[in-house]
Amino acid sequence: MIYDLEEGDYLGQAREELKRVDHLIFVSLKYTRTVDVLKSVLTRLINCFECIIIGVLNDAYEQKKIKEVPPAIIKKCSALKELYPGKYDEMVNFFIFLRKVSKAEYEKLSEYRRPVAFIAHTEDEGNIDVNIDVVTEYYRKAQKIMEEIIEKKIT
Numbered sequence: 249m250i251y252d253l254e255e256g257d258y259l260g261q262a263r264e265e266l267k268r269v270d271h272l273i274f275v276s277l278k279y280t281r282t283v284d285v286l287k288s289v290l291t292r293l294i295n296c297f298e299c300i301i302i303g304v305l306n307d308a309y310e311q312k313k314i315k316e317v318p319p320a321i322i323k324k325c326s327a328l329k330e331l332y333p334g335k336y337d338e339m340v341n342f343f344i345f346l347r348k349v350s351k352a353e354y355e356k357l358s359e360y361r362r363p364v365a366f367i368a369h370t371e372d373e374g375n376i377d378v379n380i381d382v383v384t385e386y387y388r389k390a391q392k393i394m395e396e397i398i399e400k401k402i403t
Contacts, residue, residue: 261303265295269292283354290383301328345373346386348372352376354366363380
């Protein structure tokens with residue numbers, strides 16, 4: 249990740265990533281219709297949630313709620329679930345799902361056309377079809393999670 253989270257504005261950085269996702273879906277995909285743009289959307293969503301996970305754990309470390317911030321992202325997810333049981337579970341589970349889809353072997357379908365898609369071959373989830381409608385749904389879910397975090401001030 250390219251972000252310096254020492255400033256403590258992890259929610260602002262997460263919002264910026266969502267803005268980039270919005271642009272990718274509603275502008276870039278409209279004109280390019282490539283699998284690379286679909287993959288880029290997934291990467292930006294992953295970055296958004298990674299900002300939140302790292303930021304919340306850094307805040308917890310500064311408040312001395314945890315002794316150290318784990319170095320690996322999966323361990324950070326586990327630490328976040330342990331520290332705040334139930335509060336971030338939906339976000340962490342969605343984040344892990346997106347990472348699996350993003351890293352999976354994939355097969356391109358209908359590139360440069362409206363039904364542009366790829367099929368991600370994951371071990372746990374099986375084959376997952378990812379197209380414009382699916383990434384738009386992922387984006388909406390990410391927006392909903394962000395709203396819950398910001399409005400309810402889950403910390």
